């Protein structure tokens with residue numbers, strides 16, 4: 001891009017974007033056209049929530065375990081659209097089973113039939129609870145609710161098959177972040193790289209938050225050309241980084257190694273701090 005900007009912008013960037021998109025779609029098992037690059041999960045969530053066609057009375061729901069900026073995005077969206085409300089559903093510890101979580105969501109939908117969007121955390125933060133994703137997505141659809149999955153930590157740590165999952169929206173950050181000395185976001189792309197999956201039936205209303213030259217074109221083209229945004233994290237890296245993810249052994253090997261390490265660390269920290277484990281089903 002720096003050496004020959006004209007070549008980059010006019011000829012090459014879109015080819016690289018498509019190659020990365022193809023590799024990422026292959027990794028997450030979805031159609032290439034349904035997956036675009038965005039800076040991060042927060043941008044993905046903001047994009048979808050702030051574009052959605054609402055009617056007065058619609059409800060955006062999230063839980064007490066939802067990542068706070070995502071909760072704030074629901075609140076800010078409700079402020080933007082007249083008559084739209086947000087609700088925070090309480091999930092308390094101890095959590096005895098997946099059934100308990102599903103029942104809470106179902107009770108909420110039964111008593112709030114105007115729920116338009118439910119935020120589903122794939123892995124909550126900072127509590128690190130792996131949610132029963134597929135069951136919650138199916139439940140949303142049974143009650144006519146749009147399932148918007150915050151997959152921030154999921155890709156690279158859990159097998160993700162977006163076609164089987166059937167969520168309306170799934171968004172993830174892939175750029176590594178070191179927060180409080182803990183590494184999160186697991187595909188190790190450069191920072192400023194994330195992905196947004198949008199089910200085909202929603203393509204007509206999802207647009208980048210920054211309107212630009214490709215307004216009105218396909219989802220893929222609109223998200224490719226967002227003004228002079230730096231495209232390098234999207235266009236070159238996901239492909240490269242997915243290759244190295246596979247080269248070091250792929251999902252099974254990485255999870256196998258990381259899980260035993262996590263169990264060992266868990267036991268060590270509990271002992272050192274004389275603490276109780278989080279009351280969740282393991």
Ligand SMILES: Cc1ncc(COP(=O)(O)O)c(C=O)c1O
Pocket residue numbers: 040041042043067070121123124125150152153173184
């Ligand atoms: C569960 C969860 N959702 C969303 C995010 C936001 O990710 P980003 O800051 O990359 O947009 C995070 C960040 O750590 C997170 O833990």
